[in-house]
Structure formats: C-alpha cells, structure tokens
Amino acid sequence: MLEVSQRGQAMPWSPFRKLTPYADAAKRQGVVVHHLNIGQPDIETPPAVLAAVQQADIRVLEYSPSGGHDSYRRKLAGYYQGVGLDVTADDILITAGGSEAILFAFLACLNPGDEVIIPEPFYGAYPSFAVAAGVRIVPVPAYLEQDYALPPIAEMERVITPRTRAVLICNPNNPTGYVYSRAELEQVRELCLRHHLFLLSDEAYREFSYDAPALSALHLPGLDQHVVLLDTISKRYSACGARLGALVTKNKALAEAALKFAQMRVSPPALAQLLGEAATELPATYFDTTKAEYQRRRDLLVARLRAMQGVRCPVPSGAFYVMAELPVEDTAAFAQWLLEEFRHEGQTLMISPATGFYATPGRGRREARLAYVRHADVLHRAMDCLALALEQYPGRRE
Numbered sequence: 512m513l514e515v516s517q518r519g520q521a522m523p524w525s526p527f528r529k530l531t532p533y534a535d536a537a538k539r540q541g542v543v544v545h546h547l548n549i550g551q552p553d554i555e556t557p558p559a560v561l562a563a564v565q566q567a568d569i570r571v572l573e574y575s576p577s578g579g580h581d582s583y584r585r586k587l588a589g590y591y592q593g594v595g596l597d598v599t600a601d602d603i604l605i606t607a608g609g610s611e612a613i614l615f616a617f618l619a620c621l622n623p624g625d626e627v628i629i630p631e632p633f634y635g636a637y638p639s640f641a642v643a644a645g646v647r648i649v650p651v652p653a654y655l656e657q658d659y660a661l662p663p664i665a666e667m668e669r670v671i672t673p674r675t676r677a678v679l680i681c682n683p684n685n686p687t688g689y690v691y692s693r694a695e696l697e698q699v700r701e702l703c704l705r706h707h708l709f710l711l712s713d714e715a716y717r718e719f720s721y722d723a724p725a726l727s728a729l730h731l732p733g734l735d736q737h738v739v740l741l742d743t744i745s746k747r748y749s750a751c752g753a754r755l756g757a758l759v760t761k762n763k764a765l766a767e768a769a770l771k772f773a774q775m776r777v778s779p780p781a782l783a784q785l786l787g788e789a790a791t792e793l794p795a796t797y798f799d800t801t802k803a804e805y806q807r808r809r810d811l812l813v814a815r816l817r818a819m820q821g822v823r824c825p826v827p828s829g830a831f832y833v834m835a836e837l838p839v840e841d842t843a844a845f846a847q848w849l850l851e852e853f854r855h856e857g858q859t860l861m862i863s864p865a866t867g868f869y870a871t872p873g874r875g876r877r878e879a880r881l882a883y884v885r886h887a888d889v890l891h892r893a894m895d896c897l898a899l900a901l902e903q904y905p906g907r908r909e
Contacts, residue, residue, distance in 0.1 A: 533847055553885055563786055609756035623645035660689060681715070682728075715742065750786065754780055808885075808887060862879045865879050
C-alpha cells in the first residue's frame with residue numbers, strides 16, 4: 512500500500528486557512544464573509560511600486576542571481592541603514608517571501624532533531640517550517656494576563672538541552688501584537704550568548720509599532736554572529752503576493768550555507784525584485800500614513816471587542832492582530848459554526864482559532880486571532896456579526 516511520507520502526514524494545516532472550505536461554501540450561498548482570519552491588508556499597494564513592474568522594458572525574463580540582484584540588495588541595505596542597522600548588501604540574501612527566509616534559517620542553523628525555543632503563541636506557520644526541516648519547536652508560554660509579554664528568561668533557560676540550537680522571536684509579534692522592550696531583548700541576548708545559540712528574529716511588522724519603535728535584534732551589541740534577521744515586504748508595502756523577503760546575517764559561514772539552499776531553488780522572483788527596488792524609494796511619509804491607519808483600526812477593534820460581555824483582549828502595541836479570549840469552550844468549533852450556520856443580514860466573519868498558534872496541547876482553545884486589515888466600516892460590520900454570534904452561540908460559556 513502506497514503511503515505519503517511521515518513528514519507529509521505530520522505537516523499541519525494552516526491555522527489561518529484550514530476553514531477556507533467552509534468560507535467558500537458560505538460565499539457560494541451568497542453570504543458576505545468578512546475575512547479577519549489572515550493578514551492580507553486592504554491598503555492599496557503603492558502605485559509607484561506596481562508601475563515599476565508594469566512599465567519594465569523586459570524582453571527575456573531571466574533568472575536573477577540566487578542571492579538576488581545586486582541593485583536590489585544595495586537599495587535594501589540602504590533601507591536597513593535608514594532604520595539604524597549596520598547592514599551591507601553582502602549581508603543580505605533575497606528570498607521568495609519571508610517564508611523562504613524562515614525555512615532557510617531553520618535549514619542552515621539547525622540539524623534534523625535539533626530544537627528551537629519559541630515563545631508561544633507564535634506565528635502559525637512556524638510548525639510547518641519545523642516539520643519541513645526536521646527540527647523540534649520547544650514552546651515557552653506567554654499569557655494573555657501579561658499582554659503576552661516575553662516569558663521569564665528563567666523559563667526559557669530551563670528548557671535548554673544539548674539539542675537546543677536557536678531562539679526564535681517575532682517582533683512586533685504575530686499573532687499577539689506585542690512589541691518586545693529593550694530590557695526583554697537584552698535578556699534574550701544574554702541567553703543566546705551564554706548558551707551559544709542563534710537568535711532568529713522575524714521582523715515582518717517593523718514599521719507597525721504604535722507606542723515606540725520596535726528594536727531590531729541587529730541593534731543588540733555583541734550578537735553579530737548569532738542574529739539571523741527574517742524579513743519580508745508583504746506587510747510593509749501591502750504586497751503579500753509579491754513573495755519577496757530577505758535573510759540578513761553578518762555570520763559569513765551561515766550566509767554561505769543559506770546561499771547554497773538558495774541555489775537549490777535557483778533564484779528569487781525577478782519581477783518582485785523590481786517592485787522591491789521601487790519600494791525602497793518611497794517617501795518616509797508612506798509609513799506614517801499606513802501606521803496611523805492601522806492604529807485607528809486597532810483602537811476600533813479593541814474597543815468593540817472589550818464591549819462584548821465575556822471577551823478579554825490586551826491592547827496590541829504592534830503588527831495588526833488582536834488575540835482575544837472569547838466566552839466559548841472551543842474557538843475552532845465556534846469559527847466553523849460562524850461559517851456554516853451563523854448569518855446576520857447576509858453576513859458572517861472568519862477568524863483564526865488560536866490553537867494553531869500554540870505547540871502545547873490544550874492551549875489557546877478559548878482564544879482567537881483577529882486581523883484588523885479591513886477598513887473601519889468592514890470592521891464594524893464584522894464586530895456586529897461577532898457580538899450577535901456570541902449571544903446566539905449554543906456553546907457559549909461565561
């Protein structure tokens with residue numbers, strides 16, 4: 512009997528997309544589904560960025576170098592220098608989205624069977640990359656009651672074993688929106704130095720930090736050989752479909768290993784690099800405008816959620832997600848019910864059950880992630896649906 516691989520069987524479904532068949536079925540019935548389940552912004556991709564691709568004079572769409580075009584890497588280095596990072600083009604490997612950067616980091620930093628420590632809840636795709644690379648995620652819990660702050664460093668140190676090779680953080684954090692303070696990052700720095708660990712830092716939401724600028728792991732002194740910065744233009748420029756990211760490290764041996772994995776897939780997207788180059792030339796005011804818009808949406812969503820009886824959520828200080836505890840026994844069942852059975856004026860909403868953001872069995876059953884990536888009027892309609900749904904849901908629990 513033919514069977515798929517153990518890796519294929521172990522690969523988890525995406526926590527943001529696993530309910531998509533139910534959403535598609537609802538849409539076929541004419542229901543409007545408000546998608547708060549995934550970080551796909553509705554903010555317009557900058558026209559000047561799209562024009563760089565639309566107006567390109569290309570006769571043959573060739574491979575780019577495996578590490579990305581030199582011209583793009585130089586301009587991207589300029590962007591990093593503009594946010595205070597000592598980065599050169601030689602430190603940058605262009606990837607097919609932030610996803611490929613994460614995978615390359617796992618493959619280049621960890622051997623099969625090695626362990627990476629990650630505060631949970633964490634980005635829901637990390638377990639998939641871990642399965643693909645044959646590595647083990649060791650979760651250390653953060654808690655809603657503490658706004659999902661960094662777990663005590665002693666708890667992280669307690670789980671270190673001879674197989675531990677790295678710590679992975681996301682800052683600003685997806686899914687919680689928490690932004691790690693300098694004091695927290697200094698503790699992580701000391702941990703990595705004491706135990707000779709790589710620090711993988713996912714900084715996809717760098718521009719969207721509402722109370723104070725997010726500190727990069729590359730700002731931490733003495734960690735040049737430890738840090739692997741994982742980045743993407745998807746959220747920064749509302750260009751998720753470009754699939755353009757970067758792996759940034761000053762560790763030359765690690766950069767060389769990552770380049771060999773990059774050569775395996777030949778080259779990153781060539782058209783997307785034209786788009787990326789144009790994005791580096793946008794005025795600084797672009798981020799002022801988009802950040803202010805997300806902050807307005809954050810305030811709206813948090814206010815609406817906190818007005819619902821039995822709902823708890825912290826105020827996220829970055830990214831564009833809210834993690835909320837709902838008065839239900841199981842948000843996965845509730846999310847499916849929303850799509851299959853609940854209707855309000857021909858509308859419903861799609862959320863991401865939080866169990867997919869945890870590795871610890873049983874954690875996150877009453878939590879959900881909601882993305883404030885829709886205009887205010889859409890968010891209000893979605894919250895009208897959620898408020899009514901929580902009143903009507905047969906499995907409501909106070």
